[in-house]
Amino acid sequence: MGERRAVSMADVARLANVSSQTVSRVANGETSVVESTRQTVLRAMEELGYRPNSAARALKRGAFRxxxxxxxxxxxxxxxxxxxxxxxxxxxxxxxxxxxxxxxxxxxxxxxxxxxxxxxxxxxxxxxxxxxxxxxxxxxxxxxxxxxxxxxxxxxxxxxxxxTDQAAGAASATDHLLDLGHRTVWHVAGPESSYAAQRRRDAWRARLVARGLQVPRVLHGDWTPESGYEIGLRLADEPSCTAVFAANDQMALGLLRAFHDRGLRVPEQVSVVGFDDVPEAASYIPPLTTVRQDxxxxxxxxxxxxxxxxxxxxxxxxxxxVPTQLVVRASSAAPGRTGARRPRRA
Amino acid sequence: MGERRAVSMADVARLANVSSQTVSRVANGETSVVESTRQTVLRAMEELGYRPNSAARALKRGAFRxxxxxxxxxxxxxxxxxxxxxxxxxxxxxxxxxxxxxxxxxxxxxxxxxxxxxxxxxxxxxxxxxxxxxxxxxxxxxxxxxxxxxxxxxxxxxxxxxxTDQAAGAASATDHLLDLGHRTVWHVAGPESSYAAQRRRDAWRARLVARGLQVPRVLHGDWTPESGYEIGLRLADEPSCTAVFAANDQMALGLLRAFHDRGLRVPEQVSVVGFDDVPEAASYIPPLTTVRQDxxxxxxxxxxxxxxxxxxxxxxxxxxxVPTQLVVRASSAAPGRTGARRPRRA
DNA sequence: TGAGCGTATGTTTGCGCAAACATCGGCCGT
DNA sequence: ACGGCCGATGTTTGCGCAAACATACGCTCA
The missing domain is CATH 3.40.50.2300 (Response regulator)
Structure with a gap:
């Protein structure tokens, strides 16, 4: 640290009555130092509070660690x-x-x-x-x-x-919802400028196509809960929407609030799945099913x-x-019998 | 970076046909270099892709920046x-x-x-x-x-x-709830090992005492939403509890979910105030009143x-x-007329 | 015109460390 | 007994840079 006058190997060497090279050897744990010498040097280091100077080390070694x-x-x-x-x-x-x-x-x-x-x-x-x-x-x-x-x-x-294996993660979220019986899955994507967003979206679409299902139009947010909320309000007006896969947990949070504000019950009427598994996801209302990234x-x-x-x-x-892991919580469930939204609970 | 053979000042000096000291002067923006020389050196640096070696600099200057x-x-x-x-x-x-x-x-x-x-x-x-x-x-x-x-x-x-001015922040949260008309304010504190938690708790208590109000027992969480949830379930059984100040937003989130699970409406029946103002706080259900830290x-x-x-x-x-700022959102409101919990809305 | 001075540039030095090489003893084997 | 060898330690050197000091070249002014 910025001590006025740092203790150098020379100082230690002087006190221990050895050459500075020997001090260097001890400092670097080389073996060719006799135990008694090593102890002397170690004691001198201790006494002086010696600390290797990383700048000099780096200069000499050409590496900084x-x-x-x-x-x-x-x-x-x-x-x-x-x-x-x-x-x-x-x-x-x-x-x-x-x-x-x-x-x-x-x-x-x-x-x-x-x-x-x-x-x-x-x-x-x-x-x-x-x-x-x-x-x-x-x-x-x-x-x-x-x-x-x-x-x-x-x-x-x-x-x-x-x-992260974005594609596999997005596919697992999509499949999870489809396997629950939803006719299709809507997607709230991240911004177009994001690689991750692109790949999650593409994988989602690919799963729907592979299963011969209709692909709803993509809704783009900007990762924030606010953008999720806006999109959620629009989605609330889509009666055919019973399952949404959001590209991250924050937007999923926005969706949950929008659906709540519109009186739509999650997961009874709409299922929501996120991506990330933030520490709070288990405490959302309801606890969020999501794709965990490692x-x-x-x-x-x-x-x-x-x-x-x-x-x-x-x-x-x-x-x-890096593989992902689907974490199933309370925000996803099977759709109502009609295939459209479940009726609102009395 | 770890290139084998980094370009040094000497290399630049050779190419520019000046001394390495002049290169050093140019590199450090000293004024005593004639413009034509400076340009020559700059061009040589460019051509060679010269980059000052921070280790040598640090060694010489005795500081790392x-x-x-x-x-x-x-x-x-x-x-x-x-x-x-x-x-x-x-x-x-x-x-x-x-x-x-x-x-x-x-x-x-x-x-x-x-x-x-x-x-x-x-x-x-x-x-x-x-x-x-x-x-x-x-x-x-x-x-x-x-x-x-x-x-x-x-x-x-x-x-x-x-x-952060923990005390002022906690006081503002407590006063906000009291000014809304609550008879007292419960507190969900952070772990005892935390300075911040201690100070928020002490300031909360001090406000209640200063206003001659009853001080409910302190409930300690560990900052996590899960601990907030546990405490929230217990608090739901306290009919006298109409206002809670949580020592951070995550625990407040847990409270919100606990109250939701117990059918308690926020803020109609219980008000909740957090601390931090995390980016998601505005998207909690309902949006959280909280103390923003700068x-x-x-x-x-x-x-x-x-x-x-x-x-x-x-x-x-x-x-x-550093001062805090109270951000009032939808999770705090006046209590019911009775001074105890408002009746649940039909 | 030349002493004096200021400005641009060059030369020397050493920051602290650790390779590379040098030295110095003792111990081995025959 | 002595050459040779090995292990422990010392000495020299230079990493790249920038202070400190040195030099060289005008230009000013009496």
Whole structure:
């Protein structure tokens, strides 16, 4: 830390009456130091409160033992939980994690962030890019960087990609509702700019098509509960709508409130399924059936992949998908006999 | 980044046909370089893709331009949003942010984290310590560290503390309910181990006492919606309970569900007020009246304080309180005429 | 016109650490 | 008994950068 005059190896060496190289050897746990010497040095370190200087170490070794994590925002559950996973996994490998904020979801901003990353004390970066950027432009990830992209897409042809198996998750939600007997499933999608939103929507549609069912028009929200609420109010006026799959839990929350406000009972008259499994989902009214993402796992895999690159082992492309898990709670049930909405309970 | 052979100032100097010192001057924006020389150097940098090596810089300058942020968890809204505020404020000052996880809420774990911090490339640390540690033990923050503590207490006698004005926030929630006409206010507190929980509870009690009202027994949750639900079920059996102040929004969410499950209408029969103003609070059923914390502000103040210490200006003790704002939504209303619970609506 | 000064640039140095290489003893085997 | 070898420790060096100091080249003004 910014102590005025940090204790250096030379200081320890002087006190212990050895060379600074021996101090270095002890500090790095090398074996070729006789036990008595080691003890002397250790005692001197203790006495002086010696702490290795990471700048000098990094300069010498050419590596920082740190990973940069690039995100647009920490406001989404997914990003935060992925970050948590990354921090935990990095700690296991004794790596530090440095945050690299990206001001805006634009190519330029990402490039700027990489410029900063290049100057920062990091050996590699994990980019949590839930949004796709002006997609025609060239790769925003500068060459020569060790990068793993989380929660994105870009087909993993340039850098490894780790992502939730969005398609399987969306399919499991859709199938769950269909298997309950619903004639079709409506979908409240995320914004078009989101890879994850696209893929959930596509998988939902694919399931309906595969089962020869009618595909209702897609309703696009922006991930917020408010957008879910707006869409819910409209959906309340669609008598044929008995099941809705929302692309995230927050929008599902908005749906629940809209249906509640319109006097529509969930799940008796409309079933709702979300995506994410936020910690509150079990406490929604009613508790929300949803698709759980394993963010911890994603974080772990990102770290492993990125450290693989740092070590020179490990692939530099390819996509890793993390499975989801359908969590069935009280917001989904079989539809009424008519196939349209169940009559409202007296 | 970990490129094999990074471009150094010497490389740029060679290409631009100047000394490496001149390159350094250009890189650092010093004025004493003639424009034509500057341009030559800039072009050479561009061509080579030069990027200053932060390790060497840090070694030379004795500073990293980085702040460490210490937290137990990123699972709480407050921590994450404080972190976001810190990252944003740090970016303004061109500081990087490194995460320092603390494995457990114990003195030892904190001490370990500080040891790591000492070896890490950070100039100072912001500790987000929402929990108090075995309080009789000596200061967990080693001397000589530049530390600011957020969301805690410890009276700011050893390090600066930045915190939400918990007392004022809790008082405003309590007064709001009393001013609506409730005879008293029940309180669902957070865990005893939390400073914030203690202070909210104490302020709530103080308001009741100041107004000469009966103080109901305190119910302790653990911040989770589930604990709020359990307590809500018990509260539903208390006919005298017409107003509840929950120490956070998640527990309030649990209360709402418990009351819903017991057929108690909010706010007609029971009013509920939360604390935090999470983004979903406006979409709860009904939308939650709550006390908004200004985490961005907290983050900003933490950074300013800690950079003040780094610069040697700025105080090394003292407490800064950030005001809260009561956000009135639909979950709070006047009680029934009887002073007990309003009759359930037909 | 030349002393004096300021400005642009170059040279030296060392930050703390750890590879690479050097040295110094003792211990082995024959 | 002595060459050779190995294990423990010391010495040198340079990572990339930027202070500190040195130099060189005008330009001003008496």
């Amino acid at each position: 740190a990973i940069g994590v690039m995100t647009f925002t920490l406001s989404t559950t997914g990003n935060v939980r992925t970050l948590e996973g990354i921090v935990a996994a990095a700690a296991v490998h004794d790596y530090a994690v440095t945050l690299i904020p990206v001001n805006a979801p634009s190519q330029d901003a990402v490039r700027g962030a990489f410029t900063r990353a290049g100057e920062l004390a990091v050996d590699a970066v994990v980019a949590i890019m839930e949004t796709h950027l002006a997609s025609d432009a060239p790769a925003p990830y500068p060459p020569g960087f060790k990068v793993v992209v989380a929660d994105s897409d870009d087909a993993g042809d340039r850098h490894p990609v780790v992502d 963010f911890e796992q994603i974080g772990r895999l990102c770290v492993e992949q990125v450290l693989g690159q740092v070590r020179g082992t490990g692939p530099t492309t390819g996509t890793t998908l | 980085a702040i460490g942020v210490m937290t137990f968890t990123l699972s709480t809204t407050g921590n994450v949003r404080t972190l976001e505020g810190i990252v944003a404020a740090a970016a303004v000052h061109d500081y990087a942010v490194t995460l320092i996880p603390v494995n457990a809420p114990s003195q030892d774990a904190v001490r370990g984290a500080f040891t790591r911090a000492g070896e890490l490339a950070v100039d100072a640390v912001v500790a987000i310590m929402e929990t108090h540690l075995a309080s009789d033990a000596p200061a967990p923050y080693p001397p000589g560290f530049k530390v600011v503590v957020a969301d805690s207490d410890d009276a700011g006698d050893r390090h600066p503390v930045v915190d 985490f961005e502000q907290i983050g900003r103040l933490c950074v300013e304080q800690v950079l003040g210490q780094v610069r040697g200006t700025g105080p090394t003790t003292g407490t800064t309180l």
